[in-house]
Amino acid sequence: MTNIACVFIVLAVMSCGLAPASAENLRIAVSTPALAKGHPFDPYAGGSIVSALYDGLTQISLNGEVTPALALSWSTNSNTEWVFKLRPGVVFHNGKSVSAKSVVDILNFVASPDARRFWVAQQLSTIKSARVIDASTLSITTHQPDPLLPRRMSIVRIADLDEWNRAGEAAYKEAPVGSGPYRVVSWGPNATDIRLAAFKQSWRKHKDITSIEMRVIPDGARRVQSLLSGEVDLSVNLDPDSIMDIEGAGLQVVTTPNPIVISIALRTIDAKDSPLVDAMVRRALNHAIDKNVIANQILQDLMQVASQGATPGAVGYDPEIAPYTYDPDKARKMLAEAGYPNGFDMTIGVWAGQVPGDTLIFQQVAQDLSRVGVRVKLRVLPFPDFSRRLQAGDWQGIDAFSLNWSSRIMNDAQPALESFSCHSVWTPFFCDAEVAQAIDSARYDMDPTARTQKLQRAMRLAVASAPSIFLINYADIVAMRRDINGYEVRSDGILFEKMSVGQSLDRRQ
Structure with missing residues (x-):
């Protein structure tokens, strides 16, 4: 043939x-x-x-463990000083050796005012400085205790900073030099x-x-x-x-769990007249959605109903938290008690195409909400517009929007909790003081067990406060x-x- x-x-x-x-x-x-x-x-x-193209100092395995990459080992000298020992014999694509100085140059650049506009710099804002101890050893000092630092080191792409400075940002990203x-x-x-x-x-x-x-x-x-x-x-x-x-x-088809929770973020900041300011309304919306239809029919049993803003395996995930039950009668009763017996109008901005099947998911959400009297208008936002609004907090005319809880990079619940709180690296759209205080209590705790328990408490408070409609634990679908x-x-x-x-x-x- x-x-x-x-x-x-x-x-x-x-x-x-x-x-x-x-x-x-x-x-x-x-x-x-x-x-x-x-x-x-x-x-x-x-x-x-x-x-x-690049290596980090560490890497995060799919089961959430921090494992060696460019750094073979790390330890603490104090609550604010970490020491990393590098893998020997590593070279950049241009043949230059990757040394402790190479790493220190990158870390100090990321900590400098010149790099504040970069996402990586925002994630590494805890770093005060880095210094060379010897050719294969470096020290990192943080402003405060940072138990996440080894995980943060997985997102630092060790580039040849000399080449970055020589070529300039625009030319460098065309011909990047990593290891x-x-x-x-x-x-x-x-x-x-x-x-x-x-x-x-x-x-x-x-x-x-x-x-x-x-x-x-x-x-x-x-x-x-x-x-x-x-x-x-x-x-x-x-x-x-x-x-x-x-x-x-x-x-062959491979389905891999991804530490992402698909959700609809509920805006309460600069929205004083919005029904969403009331926590009872936000909880009612969670009870209004039949997430099993989404998981079992739209996603064909390949993904699981979300119970919280973290997925199993992430640090801070609490297995004791149950998903919001599907109970439209309860949702209608809660809306009536909150002063909305006839429901209300709501515009949801969605970035369609972010994950497979999301258009059908958003349509199901709108349909379920309509059954409890919430009249939804779905407004598709092109990615550049969505990104601009998220960064600037410009949600005029939009009451809620699609936004995922993501522990993907570090497999830790803290960044996701922060994104849906007063501590967001973007302009915050939601703020609950009790949740923020719980996040703060975990932020500097260097004891892994105690910190996990504090993150779980913060997650329980966040679920009760309902800054979003929790939908589905996402999974990647790949065929080959x-x-x-x-x-x-x-x-x-x-x-x-x-x-x-x-x-x-x-x-x-």
Whole structure:
């Protein structure tokens, strides 16, 4: 059978095997471009791309453990001083050695006024200074005790700061210099056709994959089709309703829990006349949503109903917290007691396409709320507008908006709790003084057990205060050819270097 005939049969009946993937080149379909390209300090640089280009001092495994990366070990000299010992023999893509000075230069830059506009600097605001002890050892001093520091070190991308200073920010992100297992070859127009090549001197040794092509295909159905036709070898961010077709074609589907809780944020700041200012109203909205319909029908049992703003495995997750029950009668009664027997009008701003199936989720939320008298208008916000509003706190005309609780980067509940509190790194949209005080009590506690208990208490208070409608614990859905092995993810992306290509035992002929 010819290859062309095989492609047509795959698309028509989805039953034909695909030719083996190249042992050298991995082709991936992704949903969004890397807006900041190879920028080491910008959160809108591509996640899996940046994790392939750079190393942090530490890394967070999918089960939430802090593990060595550039740093082999770390310890405390006091509550405000940490000492990190580096891995020997690591080099940047340009051949320069990665030394304690390389790391200290980055940390002191991030702590400087010049870097305050960067997201990474906001996350590392606890750092006062860093200094070199010897060629492979450095010390980090914090303003206050910071039990999160080893986790924070997973988001510091150790770039060649000399090259950053020489090239300038704009040119550097086009040709970034890190120490990761891959380096940039080209970005393509608007970062929509990204090509990476293996960096053979990386300490993270790769197996088979020596080059990677990332093709940006925003449409989910088109990403599936590109996989079925053999145009790509792996496709990410897939809708649950595509799984049957993919598995029917003899391809493998991997669902990986992601430390993200899909939610609708409820705005109370600069909204004194809004019904949402009343905690009883916010709790009523949580009781109004049938989350089991979302989890079981829309998401086809691939994701779980959320009980709180953290997922199992995250530090601070409390297994004793139960999800809000679906009880529309109770919701209507609570709304009446709060003074809204006839409901009210509410505009929800949504950034559609953030996660698979979210458009259907938002429609289900609006439908369920209408059943208890809350008349919802869904307003789609393009990402640039959404991002601007979030940063500036400009929610004029919008009562609530889609916003996820995310423990993805550090697998710790503190940043997520802060985002939905008076302590948000963005302009706060919600503030409960008791929750903020509980977060503060955990913030500087260096005892892991005591800190976890304090975070759990803060989470219980947050759930009772209901700064959001808690919906679903998210999971990543990825599909690939059956002859691809070793697929593994961690908090910041896919570990391409661990993937290999080999004959699958159950490949269809």
